[in-house]
Amino acid sequence: MMLRVRDLEAFYGASQALFGMELSVDAxxxxxxxxxxGMGKTTTVHAVMGLLETRRGIVEFEGSRVDQMASFRIARLGLGLVPEGRQIFPNLSVRENLLAAAANRSARANPWTIERAFEFFPRLAERQRNMGNQLSGGEQQMLAVGRALMTNPKLLILDEATEGLAPLVRYEIWSCLGRLKREGQAILVIDKNVGALIGLADRHHIVEKGRVVWSGTSDALARDKELQHRYLGV
Structure with a gap:
């Protein structure tokens, strides 16, 4: 098991946000x-990445506890985050955004490089000299994904992978994630596009009020329309 979260509780001040969160991702x-x-998905990601202090529970990555580690140390273990809102560096060029994150701490045989990132996202190659704040929303999302990949993560985490993007750009992002899956990249993804997620993912966790209320395969989720309506509003 690559990532395991067990009985996780987290708070914002005095307000509890996670109530025994459980999830796992295998290699x-x-x-x-x-x-x-507002059900706790981003809060869970922040807790896993060490961006939010937890009060109870366990976060394990590759068999070692990380729930009391600093966020930069967790990232160095091989967790790459594409945050909600992208959060690229607006005053750096596309190339500089990518190079700023470049690392291969796990000595991957075929690491992500600037050339590989540009091959994966040709539009970024075309805009490589543009500043981050000169990109469209879709281009910024591609850059955020590319920046996370440049860390050569063992686990890629995407928070709101296609939120606010035009349909053609969403399709491109899903296509890229499908390619990453075929290459064996472990991915934890948050998004509201149920159809795309069912087509992409192996397993799903549905979150309601800070806890997982259902877990299962894509086939099981696709068959259960009542479950989708109850918890996902589709």
Missing amino acids: GEVVTLMGRN
Whole structure:
């Protein structure tokens, strides 16, 4: 098991946001966190990445506990985050954004390089001299994904992978994630596009009020329309 989260509790001040969160991601697997807005998906990602202090529970990565580690140390273990809102560097060029994150701490045989990132996202190659704040929303999302890949992560985490993007750009992002899956990249993804997630992921966790209320395969989720309506609003 690459990532395992067990009985996780987290708070914002005095307000509890996670109530015994449970999830797992295996090597080479694509797993989702699904649910309506405000149910704890981003909070879970922040807790896993060490961006939010937890009060109870365990986060393990490759068999070692990381729930009390600093966020930069967690990232160095091989967790790459594409955050909600992209958060690229607006005053750096596309090339500089990518190079700023470049690392291959696990000595991967075929690491992500600037050339490989540009091959993966040709539009970024075309815009490589543009500043981050000169890109469209879709281009910024591609850059955020590319920046995370330049860390050569063992686990790629995407928070709201296609939120606010035009349909053609969403299709391109899903196509890229499908390619990463075929290459064996482990991925944890948050998004609201149920159809695309069912087509991409191996397993799903549905979150309601800070806890997982259902876990299962894509086949099981696709068959259960009542479950989708109850928790996902589709």
